[in-house]
Amino acid sequence: MTADPHTAFDDGRPSGRRTPPLSRRPPRRRGTFGVPLFLSAVSVAFLAPLLLAVYASLRPYEETAEHGYFSWPDRLSLDYYREAYTESGMGKYFTNTLLVAVPAVIVTLFLASFVAFAVSRLRVRGGMLLLMLFTAGNLLPPQVIVTPLYALFLQIPLPWWMSDSLTLFDSIWALIVVNIGFQMGFCVFVLSNFMRTLPKEILEAAIVDGAGVWAQFWRITLPLCRPALAALATLEFTWIYNDFLWALIFISNPEKLPITSSLNNLRGQFFTDYNLLAAGSVLVALPTILVFLLLQRHFIAGLTLGAGKG
Structure with a gap:
C-alpha cells in the first residue's frame, strides 16, 4: 500500500500535514572578515x-x-599651532594662495566646459583630434617647459596696476596662467566623457523648442554637469593649493609666495623644531580637508554618475 505523502511525515497534529524542515543557514562566504x-x-x-x-x-x-615620538605624552597643548601661524605669516601666504587658486579653478572649469561641450555634443570637424590634443597635454612633464616659460614670462609686459614687476614674471598672473594651461586637458577629458553619458533626447527636445547652442550649453548641459564640476573643483583646488614648483620658479618676491612656502619660515638655519613644523603642516592641510568635506556629496556623485550610459 502506497503511503500518503501528506501523512508520511505526520507530526501528531490533527491535520496530519507535514512540518516543513528547518531551513539551513547559507554557508558563510570566505573573506567576510x-x-x-x-x-x-x-x-x-x-x-x-x-x-x-x-x-x-x-x-x-x-x-x-x-x-621619542612613540612615547606616552606627559601633556598636550595647542601652543605650537599658535606659534606656527604667527611666526610663518601664514595668513598672508594663505591670501596669496586664494588669489591664485580660486580664479584658476573658475576659469579652468569655464573654458574646459566649453571645449568638452563642443567635442561631445556638437559636430565639430576634428573634434576627436582636439580631444586627443588636450589629453596628450597631460602627458607632458612640467619640468620640460620650465625654461621656455621662464624666458617667455620675462618678455610678456603687464601694466603697472596688474604687476609691480611690469612683466608676467614675478606676478600671481603667471601662476594663474600656467595652472590654467596645465589643468585644462584633464578637465576637458573628464567633462567630455561625462557629457556623453547625458541623454541625447534632452538636447533634441531643446532643439525642437528652438533653443540655440548657447541655451543648450548654459541652461541644459551645464546644470546637469554640476556633480562633475564639483568633483573637478575639489581636485583642482587641492592640486593648485599644494603646488610649489611654479611658485618657486616664477616668483622671486617672498611676499607673493603661496602658503606651501610658509613652512620654510619655520626652519631654522642651525636648528629645526620638527614639532613646530608638524603643526604648520597640519594648518596648511586644513583648508583642503575642509573643501573636501564641504563638497563630499557632490564629489562622490560626480565619480559615480558618469559611470553609466543614459
Missing part, C-alpha cells in the same frame, strides 16, 4: 603619517627629544 580587516589596515597605513604629525604637534620638542 578579511576584506574589512584589509581595508582597515590600508586606511591606518594611509593615515599614519597624518596622525603622527598631529600627535607630534601637540607635544613639546623637549619631551619628544628625550622620550
